[in-house]
Amino acid sequence: MGRMLAASGLGERLAAAPPPTPDFVIDVLAAAADWVWETDPSLRIVRLSPTFGEGTGITPGDVVGRTLEELLRRFLIDDGEHQDQLHAVRALAPFRNLRLRLWDEARRRMRHFLLSGRPGFAPGGAFIGYRGVGLDVTEQAERDSRDGENRFRAIFDHAALGIAVVPPGGTLTHANPAMCAMFQYPPDELAERTFLDLVHPEDRQADAEAARGLVRGTVESFTRENRYRRKDGSLFWGRLTASLALGGRDGPFGVVTIEDIxxxxxxxxxxxLFRRVMDASHEGVVILSPSGHILYANSAFARLFAVTQDGVAGTHYRGYFPRSSEALLDRALTPALLRGESWEGVIEAVDASGRIFPVWQRAGVLRDDSGKVRFFFAFMHDHSAQQTFEDELFDAKEAAEEANVAKTRFLAAASHDLRQPMQALAMFVEVLSGSDLDPARATLVGRVQDSVTALEGLLNGLLDVSKLEAGLVVPQADDFAIGPMMRRLAREFESLCVAEGIRLSAVPTGLAVHTDAALVERILRNLLNNAVRYTPAGGRVLFGCRRRGDVLRLEVWDSGIGIPQAELRNIFREFHQVGNSGRDRRQGLGLGLAIVERLARLLGHRIDVRSVEGRGSVFAVEVPVCHRRIAPGVRQLPLDLMRRGVSILVIEDEPDVRDGLEALLASWGHVVLAAGGADEAIRRLPGFGRLPDLIIADYRLQNGETGGQAIARIAIHLRAEGKVPAIIVTGDTAPERLQQAQALGHRLLHKPVRPDALRAAIEAALSGGSRPRKTPARKAKAS
Known part of the structure; x- marks a missing residue:
């Protein structure tokens, strides 16, 4: 065995080594292999070592002179397996370990050899012939044969199929254990029975006729599915395969296999049963081959497309869809299935009559263990009625959206038209309140101011809702101490509570929070306003907070009328009010809590409410606690200490609003030039006698001009070296108008503008963007 492996390795090294040139190499190789050989350029064997005859029983003279290919074709085992080696010989390429089989007559024994060779070439590149070695592997081949027989016996004994050898007499003389177990007979009892004894009587005639054809040679083998009877009399289905083997010692014999099916x-x-169930279904079902051809379609599918069920098989699935559906098939359905995903949707189909109609379908794919597509499948039904309903629903949705847009536009326009006279009224009342009045007139002016304030609250509620719908409110979270805000709000509502006979208690905190200060302040102000509104005289409002882990609960308690449990879900809806069935507008529009809910949702803060009818309510908003130390804020100057004598250019096309704003600014000590538009302002600026320090412009002016455009034109006219500080005032609540106004980069105020808000905006604009102004020598009176 070791010599055989060594020689086999020698053949491999020879095939890979450079061609030998000395003749004595043959003698050297002969010492390592069983025999060596050599050919001339025509591939005829010219030299063969004497050991060839000793190992094969064939004299070397019977082989010398024959071609190498002739030798191989005569003794090569399994031509088909070594065709590539024969091609290598013809191509003058190396080959190795070709198996040769030669009959040794002297020893009455089949001998087996491995043949290896390598072409040789002269220095000039001319082919000079093959040189190679042969190795006797007879002993190994015989051992392999014995191993093969053993393996066959192991396969025969352990095969899952029943296997039996049937001699001419028809008995099962040699049956493997699986065959015995299948029929429940021990081997000796089964050997006494003929094969037809085991076949069901109704199947015997057909089996006997097939066996006679096998014996006559009309067929080489046959396969049948029969019923067979076990020893206990029970029946089972088996798949029989029978063939005839020649060359046995006693003549031909049959080999049969039976598979339990x-x-x-x-x-x-x-x-x-599945087919019967599918045919009873009202849903169309179709199974497709990987190429898209229909393998199965149930009767519902045939009815859906007005075709016969038998005529569907073999047709292509795409034939049931019009050209208008090709894009959906190519871009959505087919790619989804090829990715291994299901697809569900509505697609247009066409039946045999040419009618195009919508079908709903869910399609999927089934793959084998290797991931290869086995088939596609789809469930479907006529979607016409549902499509009609969905179309009607879509139309209704569009109509509702159009109505909502119309409502928003109407609200914006109505709000703008109301703000103009409101703005003028607020300015005139502010000017009037600053003059010397007797007590009776001062009281009357105060009541007018209260009415203006109430109306301003209604309009501001509409404005806040419009801003939230427009998406213009963007939270700017920061760390700040919440205590000062709570104290400021308590002071702000204290006078109102005293006037209403309500006791207000505030318990501020020293904690800091992380949120948007302005938005949280609006939430708290609305909650406090709501508490005061619904608490009767003699009642109490408590404003405080509680820490719970990493959040701070800001709470507003009241001893008011409370909220019925059935109303708790509705209190955050727009225009919903509890206890105001008469729609008293002095109690507002019912937007306060709706704004609270939207702002809390925008900030990501949790808000909740608890209430007992007749006893009161508690509203709370949770904000995250900040753990770092916050430096104290800078105290702002009171408004009455802010600058005076500023030159201000007012651009407003509404005469009443323009006159009121001019009078208010003049009463604060400012020098004012008021104009109806940019053209008028440019025309009158030379007579103004000074350059404006600030421009206040209405957003919507006459002839389609906007306040931003007017400010830009005036800045160009003045040849301003930098940006002129400006404030845009607008009464428009339409979302797109608000977006345009904010995009200009100027400060923005909404009508009606409170005087204190206007003064603060003026101071902020001048502090952030004022620059020195030259005053012309010629003075002119402001008009």
Whole structure:
């Protein structure tokens, strides 16, 4: 064995080594291999070592002179397996370990050899012939044969199929254990029975006729599915395969295999049941091959497309869809299935009459264990009625959206038209309140101011809702101490509570929070306003907070009328009010809590409410606690200490608003030039006698001009070296108008503007963007 392996390795090294040139190499190789050989350029064997005859029983003279290919074709085992080696010989390429089989007559024994060779070439590149070695592997081949027989016996004994040898007499003389177990007979009893004894009587005639054809040679083998009877009399289905083998010592004999197919037959019965169920379904079902051809379609599919069920098989699935559906098939359905995903949707189909109609379908794919597509499938039904309903629903949705847009536009326009006279009224009342009045007139002016304030609150509620709908409110979270804000709000509502006979208690905190200060302040102000509004005289409002882990609960308690449990879900809806069935507008529009809910949702803060009818309510908003130390804020100057004598250019096309704003600014000590538009302002600026320090412009002016455009034109006219500080005032609540105004980069105020808000905006604009102004020598009175 070791010599054989060594020689086999020698053949491999020879095939890979450079061609030998000395003749004595043959003698050297002969010492390592069983025999060596050599050819001339025509591939005829010219030299063969004497050991060839000793190992094969054939004299070297019978081989010398023959071609190498002739030798190989005569003694090569399994031509088909070594065709590539024969091609290598013809191509003058190396080959190795070709198996040769030669009959040794002297020893009455078949001998086996491995042949290896390598072409040789002269220095000039001319082919000079093959040189190679042969190795005797007879002993190994015989051992392999014995191993093969053993393996066959192991396969025969352990095969799952029943295997038996049937001699001419027809008995099962040699049956493997699987065959015995299949029929429940021990081997000796089974050997006494003929094969036809085991076949069901109704199947014997057909089996006997097939066996006679096998013996006559009309067929080489046959396969049948029969019912067989076990020893206990029970029946099972088996798949029989029989063939005739020649060359036996006693003549031809049969080889039969039987596969128990009971499970398969039951599966076929289940498949038949599946088909009956599918045909009873009202949903169309279709199964497709990987190429898209229909393998199965139930009767509902045939009815859906007005075709016969038998005529569907083999047709292509795309034939049931019009050209208008090709894009959806190519871009959505087919790619989804190829990715292994399901697809569900509505697609146009066409039936045999040419009618195009919508179908809903859910399509999927089934793959084998290797990931290869086995088939596609789809469930479908006529979607016409549902499509009609969905179209009607879509139309209704569009109509509702159009109505909502119309409502928003109407609200914006109505709000703008109301703000103009409101703005003028607020300015005139502010000017009037600053003059010397007797007590009776001062009281009357105060009541007018209260009415203006109430109306301003209604309009501001509409404005806040419009801003939230427009998405213009962007939270700017920061760390700040919440205590000062709570104290400021308590002071702000204290006078109102005293006037209403309500006791207000505030318990501020020293904690800091992380949120948007302005938005949280608006939430708290609305909650406090709501508490005061619904608490009767003699009641109490408590404003405080509680820490719970990493959040701070800001709470507003009241001893008011409370909220019925059925109303708790509705209090955050727009225009919903509790206890105001008469719609008293002095109690507002019912937007306060709606704004609270939207702002809290925008900030990501949790808000909740608890209430007992007749006893009061508690509203709370949770904000995250900040753990770092916050430096104290800078105290702002009171408004009455802010600058005076500023030159201000007012651009407003509404005469009443323009006159009121001019009078208010003049009463604060400012020098004012008021104009109806940019053209008038440019025309009158030379007579103004000074350059404006600030421009206040209405957003919507006459002839389609906007305040931003007017400011830009005036800045160009003045040849301003930098940006002129400006404030844009608008009464427009339409979302797109608000977005345009904010995009200009100027400060923005909404009508009606409170005087204190206007003074603060003026101071902020001048502090952030004022620059020195030259005053012309010629003075002119402000008009």
């Amino acid at each position: 009971d499970d398969r037959r039951r599966a076929e019965e289940n498949l038949s």
